[in-house]
Amino acid sequence: MLTLTGAGFSALRWEAARRRTVARAFRTVPFYREQWAVAGRVLDEPVPVASEQLIDQLFRLCPLGRPFQPSREPTLWSDDGTTLRVAINAASDSRTATHAVFGREATAQASSGRRPAVRALSDRWAAVRAASGPAAARTVFDRAVVLRAVFGHRATGRAVFGRRWTAVLEVRDAMIDRRWLGRGVPYAALLSPKADVVNEERRAALNRRATELATSGAVIVGTRNELADVLPEIGAASLRVLHRAGLADALGMAGPVVAYDPVLGYYAARMPSCGHLHLLWRLFHARVADGALQLTALRRRRPVLCNVIPVDAAGAAVERCPRHHTPILTTTTA
Structure with missing residues (x-):
């Protein structure tokens, strides 16, 4: 049980935020209301579900008053960039990047x-x-x-990785209609060679903005294999590499890394000052119940995600950082 506080963290307030999210889910979201009907009684906790089982459940995961409308909006699995921005700030391990109030x-x-x-x-x-x-x-x-x-x-x-940065490049398999990552930071999607495009010329044209941003200094986020494919194409020496990985790989990987799940998004980042994989606790609640790591998105309203088991999370545990006194993800396996 996390009892200490640090950097504004309180275990009691954190758990209270999770309880409010769960109560709202049972009250307004079909996916969780149906669990009461299936059980034939009022449940205190949502049934844990693996994230890969939620990919095709967007209609049922949105509140009744704000249903998902695919004809009018893009897929909701691509969030507004909040988790990516917070993950980069956490990986930078600087007070300035985290709070964005100092100069x-x-x-x-x-x-x-x-x-x-x-x-x-x-x-x-x-x-x-x-x-x-x-x-x-x-x-x-x-x-x-x-x-x-x-x-x-x-x-x-x-301030990221000990220096100022000007843009964020994210390696993806599909384009996204986003040019900024908040606070005036340019953003560009960088299509990997596995992206479904007409030909290489078209992929190069779509990647032109990302290539231009890379020349002025940027953070590039992608899996190890994706980065191995695209970095030689960009050839910019000023790039700061931030690896994206599943939880198991992130826990075993040294250096800058962020934990990613296709449904939850970015939910943890390694802080260089302590070397631990820090949960983005302002955005997610984490607990281990019934032998599985379960995450609840505290600020997402569409879709609502409660007690979601991330991919590659077997043997994961939640502890506190001895330096920062905030939640970290570790492994219980040898």
């Missing part, structure tokens, strides 16, 4: 292994507010004004 000064301190001086920051914030009036930081816009006044520039917080 270049804090970025430099994080990359050199020192935390920003919270007291000094508070004093500077108070000085700006005193000079600007009591209402200087009441809105999101005013907070941005104050941050610019404090740091002398727009605070973007894009």
Whole structure:
């Protein structure tokens, strides 16, 4: 049982968030309401289900009031990029990238292994507010004004792997209608050689934007085999590689890696400062029940995912990081 707190983490609040998600699922989502009918009674917990069994269940996994409409929207298995963005931030292991509120000064301190001086920051914030009036930081816009006044520039917080980055490239088998990954970070899908396209010329044309972004420095995310195929095609020396893998491979892999599931998306990342595979706990709840790792998506509303067993998760366990005191994924097998 996780009892300690760290980086805003509270085991009690975390479990309460899961209980709210489960209650909402039973109340509004057909997939989970039907489990009550099958059992002939009210269930306290959704029946655990393997993620691969949910691929064709989008209609039943969406709330009754917001059904999935394939004629009007793309597949919901491609999320809005939130899990990818948070996973990259976690893999960067910098306070700036995680919270995106500090500026270049804090970025430099994080990359050199020192935390920003919270007291000094508070004093500077108070000085700006005193000079600007009591209402200087009441809105999101005013907070941005104050941050610019404090740091002398727009605070973007894009520090990854000890350096600033400008774009994210994700190796995929299909294109996606997305050009930005939030906070002004360019995004481009990079089609692998296995993508279903007319010919290589068409694939090269679709990859042109990703190739251009790679020249200015970018993070590229993909499986080991995908990266082996596309990296020689790009030939950019400034790329930062972030491996994508299933949980079993991610646990056994050294270096920057993110755990990925086709249904859940990105749900864990290895932090370089401690070497542990950290669960993205603000987005997912994890527990081991009936001998299986079960994840619940805390912030996704369509589709609703409760007690989902990720692929390649046999023998996985949830523990706490001895350094950060937040949930990590480990293995119980030798």
